[in-house]
Every structure is written in structure tokens, then in C-alpha cells.
Amino acid sequence: MSHCDGCTGCTVDDKVVKIAKKFKDVDGGIMSALHEVQDEYGYISESVQKYLSKELSVPMSDIYGIITFYSRFSLVPKGKYNVQVCMGTACYVKGAEDVLKEFKDELKIDVGQVTEDGKFSLESVRCIGACGLAPAIVVNSEVYGKMSPDKVKEILSKYN
């Protein structure tokens, strides 16, 4: 654990220290650093933001601006299993909306939310590129193609 001198009480992981070091002198490195933090932790916490801000000399306001601008970055942790329903045109035309609705109903959460037990989160995403399998969904990195609302329960039960 390493202490950041800029504020009191917050600590960051050694992994974050490494990431900061890696991108410190890279032009535009903040984006790459945020990517690695997002991949590692599933979100970007305030303490990490503060640490990166100091180490990479990017104002906090800019970092917040970047995180909220890009849909891949998240300020809050996602569920253990992140369900992404593709809403690209090819999937939409083949009924992705009904699949998404079924996930909402089954999980009792809306898009962008996490279930109370932290197990599932739900996202609607733009084209995962599996148009040949439309409509498609992704749970963590597992792709499920040719979806229909009646397959939703079965897929969720795999992760229970």
C-alpha cells in the first residue's frame, strides 16, 4: 500500500502505483491508466482518481470529466457478473429490446444498476460485433448468441 501525499487518509494498491508509474511520462497517458484501473478493479474509485491526478499531473476535474464521458469507465463497482445486452442495430432488429426487458424483469434492476446482493449488473451496449449471432448478450466475457426472452432464466441460473 502506498500513501498519496496530496490528501489525508486514502491509500491505493501497489498495482495502482505501478500503473501510474507506467503512464506518467506517456503523452495522453491518463486514458491508458484509467483503462488499466478499470480492467483491474471494475471501477475507478475516488482515492485512485486522486492518486492518478497527482502522479500524472491531471486535475481531478479533468479525470472526473473523462470517466463520466466514456461509457467504459465506471465510478461505481459493477456486479460480480456483468450482463451486457447488445443493442446494436442488427440485434435490435432481431428483438434485443425484448431480451433486455426480460433481464430487467428477472433481475429486478434497470440498466446501469447492480442487484442488491452485488451479483449481477445490467448494461445495454452498442454492438459487440457478433451480428451473425444476433441478438447477442455477454456475461463477463462469455458470449451468448441467438437470444430470446425465454433463454434468460436459464442463462442467469448458470451463475447462481
Next chain:
Amino acid sequence: MQKTSKELRDIRSNTKLKFKSSRIMICSGTGCTSSKSDKILEELKKKGKELGSDVIIEKTGCFGFCAKGPIIVIEPEQTFYEMVKVEDSEDIIKAVISGTKVERLMPSENDKFIQKWHELNFYNKQKRVALKNCGYINPEDIDEYIAVDGYLALEKVLTGLTKNEVINTVLESGLRGRGGAGFPTGKKWQFTAASKSDVKYVCCNADEGDPGAFMDRSILEGDPHSVLEAMAIAGYAIGSNQGYIYVRAEYPIAVERLKIAIKQAKKYGLLGKNILGTDFDFDIELRLGAGAFVCGEETALMNSIEGKRGEPRPRPPFPAVKGLFAKPTLLNNVETYANVCQIILNGSEWFSSIGTNTSKGTKVFALGGNINNVGLVEVPMGTTLREIVYDIGGGIPGGKKFKAAQTGGPSGGCIPNQHLDTPIDYESLTQIGSMMGSGGLIVMDETKCMVNIAKFFLEFTVDESCGKCPSCRIGTKRMLEILTRITEGKGKVEDIDRLEKLANVIKNASLCGLGQTAPNPVLSTLKYFRDEYVDHIENKNCAAGECKALTKVIINPEKCKECGICQKNCPTNAIMGEVRKGPFEIDQTKCIKCKVCVAKCPFKAIS
């Protein structure tokens, strides 16, 4: 270890020999990987070992026929196996050993087995230039790329052509940007070359954001070196030593293959210092996009590489003068680069002999939606939409009628039946109210409501507008509100006028391509399907039956057997009546049109 020209030649001839022996090529693009082609690859290798076979088993890029995935092709016979399962592995290996074919996996047309993959109807009218190596080489092996004349164009350029000669070749070929706008590529190179600066950059736009489009992804997954080589050629031509590829983080396989390719090219000295023993240095770095559609716009993309919010900048200054890190920058799209090496090797005349008067070469389209042969197709410019939809795409499934084809994604429009015979090029598509775009081509059948589709695209732009220009940020939101109102049966007669007025303001007052083209889906559907808008507004009717608020679920009293199953399953208690006491009825004020009753009724009495 840096390779010399002679060593490259040796690799080329040695690897070509390898191509003569039996190779099992399995598609490892995103589509086939999603249907477990990686597991099949593992099993094939395992079975190969068990059966003592020395057949080469390799990954390859996208064959394009995604509807039939996972796909395997046996080289050099070019035998095509479709919808392969893990359990088929043993039979495939055994067939290769015994010199036979696994007939149950082979496609047949008109009751005849198709022996070679290029003989399938699907490929008949296609011409693969940008996708030339996809499906033939292993994208993770630089030697195989070299064997198909890879890095020969770079060698030709570095050892025999001046910068001007390179630019002129590209200019004369007539190649235009494949990312959407269709700006002449050679001109771009010329402008950037003319800018004076100590540092210049070459960028590759691989932020393929158009939903339903996956051409660039497939090229990066199947033939990453072709893009690296073209970028190095561009670097030489404009006087740059540094390239950046901005690729979507949502494309993990493409990112991985690019990383491998860059590493291999560096190892061979085909990227880095003193390439092929000349004084030309060129390096490439990867930068990942983070899920913002607007970053496909060139100035927004550059802001994003610089580590900022991906908001567009005003032009001029154009990137050729002041781009990435305020230096002159050349930016081309993946598919554009994928054509460059072929042009250098085969000459500009060869390239300009393909296509139409104004649009040369081929175009890759991602064919999707309500069509039989979903996949990736590459056709000469000038091919008609009818040929793509019916001859290549195999028509509409379920005997349904064609209604529209959507090109250009959220910036494009819907092309109706009467324009199916338009030869496709940049100009013709603009003329009929759509655009080439990056190549997404979504086919829609008669069950699709055009007002709802326009609403779908507006939802997308509202979501993806970066917020810089009020016309785009607020204007698209207002348009979406009107469209939502119409689809909910609350539309007003003056709404169509309002949509058109708003559309013009947004087009004229927005800074970047996203805003300028955002109203296109609405304008094109208004142009060709105005009746549907009017029907929604005046008659509160959605003929396609997609707008739920405008549809009614009704029980046919003649077919109703009074069993009560519908009533038991209705989540809102909207069904009135008692078992065996006359036909049931639906209370339309309570009905939420979930259609559970339609699915549950054993007598198909509800529709």
C-alpha cells in the same frame, strides 16, 4: 533481429512451401469465437496428436459467412465445412489423413456439394481485396503474412519510390476514405505531406462505432499486418515516424492480434529504426477507445488520444495542418489502409479499373438484420443493393417481404424497395438520402416500423452526443421526444413539420459529423415512409405492429374455447370472463400488450 530483403525473400519462399501441405484453417474472428471455435481448435489439435497426424491446424481470419459459423476450410483443397461442432474434430482430422471429405459438414446448393469455398453462391459476386488474406493466413504469424507478399509493398516503396511517387500512386488509384465521408485518400496524404513540421503523425481510426458494422474489426482480427504495413508506407510518404492506432476496447481479439503483430514486426525490424536497412524509422502505438461513438470523428479521436474528453474541435485548422498534439496528422480508417499495399503492389490502374466512375475499388459491408446470410461481404463499387440482399445475402427469412435497407448507421438512412437497383457508390447513396458510411448494412423486413427505427437511431445519437453543440445536444433530444410521442399514439399533426425544421437546424448548426448527420434517419424515413408517420399520428395505427401503445391485443370470440388459460397468465388481470361462460375479453385500459396471453393460448385465438 532485423531481417534483410534477402531474408524476407527466404521466409516468403519457405512459407509458401508450407501452404502446399494440408492445413486446417479455423475461423477465429469474434463471430465464430463466440460460437466456440476456440474450443474446436483445441480439440482438433488434441485429436491431431492422438491420431499421429502432422496436419497444420491454425487460426485464421473471418471468412465472412458468419451465418454458417463456426467455419473451417481445409487447404489447399479449399474444402468448406460449416456449423462445425467440437464433436466433429475427430472426423475432420481422419478425413484429412485419408484424403477424403466430411460430407455432412459440407454446404450443398441445388442438391450438389460445393467443393471449394469460393464456389458458394455467397462468394459469387464478391471480390476480396481488403479481405484478401482473411481466411487464408494465420493472423498471429508474420511469416504467413510475408508469404502472401506481405511487407513487399513497404520494401518497394522504401527502396524504389520517392515520396511523391507513393502519394501519386494512391491519388491516381482513386481510393477514397472507407470510414464514411469518402474523402480522396491521396489528397489527404498530399496535404499532410505539404505541411512543414519537425514531427508528424500517422493515425489509424479503428474506433468502429456504427452499431451493426464489423468490417474493420474483421480486418484487424484477420490481417493486422496489412494495416501496419500501410501505415508505415503512409509515414514514409508524408514524413512521419510515429503512428497511432485508436482501437475500440470492446474488440479484445483485435487488440490482442494488433499487439502480437506490432511485436512481431518490431522483432523483424519492419517497424522501428532503419527499416530494411534504410534511414526510415517508424513506430506504432496502440491507444484504446473507451466507448464513445463521437470518437470516430477525427478531431474527437485526436482529443481522446491526447487523454481528453472526446469532443470534436472546430475545423479549420484541419488535422493535416494541426492535428494530434498540435502537429500535422494523417488519419485514415482501417479498411482504407487495408487497400494501400495492394495498390502499391498491383498499381493504381489495377485498382481504378474496379468500381464506378467516382468510386473506385471495393467496399466491405457488414450484412445483418432480417437476412438469411448474415456476414461480411466485399463487393466492387457499383454492385446493386438487390445483388447484395438477394444474390449474396440469400434474401429475407421466413418468406417475408423486404422493406428497407439501412446504410450508414446513425448517420445514414433507410433505402426502400424502389431503389434496390441503384448501383452503390458514394454519390448514389447520398442522392437517395442515405450514405455509404463505414459499411453497416442492416436489412429490415415488413414487420419493422420505420418510425420506431428512426426513434432507435435518435436514442443512439441522444446518448452519444458529446454535448458540445446545443443544436445537437438539445435538438436531438427534442426530436426524440417528438418521435416517442408519435410511437405512443400521442403525435400531433404539426409534429412532422417540427421534425423537419429541427432536422435542418441540427444539420446546419452542429460542429461535427455526428450532429450534422444525426437527423438523417428521420429525414430518410420521412422521405420514403411518410405514410407511416401520418398513420401513427392521424389513425393511431402502427401497421407493422411494433409500437406497442398502438397495437391492440384482441381475443377472437369465434376461436375462443373459454378455457381461461389466458386469464390465469395475465399479469395485469386485464382479461374478463369466466370459464365456459362465453368468450373472454380483454380490458384495453388494463392491457400492457405483453402478449403473454398470445403465447399461452392453446387455440391461437388471441392476436
